[in-house]
Amino acid sequence: MSFKTISINTAIPNDPRSRVALIYTGGTFGMVHGADGSLVPFDFSLILEHLPTLRNLKLDITVVSFDDPIDSSNIEPRHWQLIGTIIQDLYERCDGFVVLHGTDTMAFTASALSFMLRGLAKPVIFTGAQLPITETRSDARENLITALEIASAGKDGKAVVPEVCIYFGNELMRGNRARKVESTHFDAFRSDNYPLLAKAGVTISYNAAYIDYRVKGELQVLNQFNTGVSILKLFPGINEATVSSILNTPGLKAVVLETYGSGNATTAAWFTELLKSAIDRGILVLNISQCVGGMVMQGKYETSRHLIDVGFSSVRDMTTESAVTKLMLLLGESRHLEAESEVQKSWAGEITEV
């Protein structure tokens, strides 16, 4: 995988207001109609032609563009590693980062980066678009311009939002709290269990009380992933063969079990036994609710008490996107980190502390 870098200084002959890296990975944002009418990525080094208003921002922008921009359905951990490396390499030079990414898996990538970038003290703002920038009614322009504003916003020499976020449809969310909820309208993401970090209207109003300003030390990038993780979503009528085949997948190290309501599951003996035997074999099982709001409370109902006895770990209100990416990272970095205890700690505000 390779990428190319160009520099666009829109402040010349004056000094730039701020230095921002713009990382283009692909997605609908940068698509144009190809000869056969299908959507193909445009040459991102021509971004100023598509968005001349960028010149008004007075920023020094380092544009880093994947050589082969991808639909985000093709994202894999190696792309997270590449984005992490680009941010690490440009960290001293830039005040903030904007990552243009397809919306389909943006919540996974933003979650992964929030865990990889330990000690992050600068904004990393993911955005994209529901309509390509070349379309008249596209949301791409507003999303990019405001994401750049947020990534370059500083106060008293410090970043206003030193976190990995998703900015979309006028709303700024913590990246590891967001989910894609809409494939047609412009408000594609929602953060059900954590307040918005900012809302963009006539001005951008930041919700400072909910932004993570803890002093975090030096940037350290964790980037080893183990993909031995699976998601098992419960539904009435799920059968033993299905559950058994997932739990006996070769190389499986951890399962996100998507339970009902506040973390409830069938009390059928075969189910409890299969899960117990998986846990006894060292497989980590996380209880995550299918509900988008609220949190898992194991033991609240009889239908979750057996899960405590079996040894399920509860991560309260973590999203599935966060859980999967954090597990892959913890398991990949397992020489340094103890997955079972670490997954239950909030690393980047992904779990509500009680």
Ligand code: ASP
């Ligand atoms: N399929 C596209 C992607 O995720 C959709 C988008 O960009 O919104 O890459």
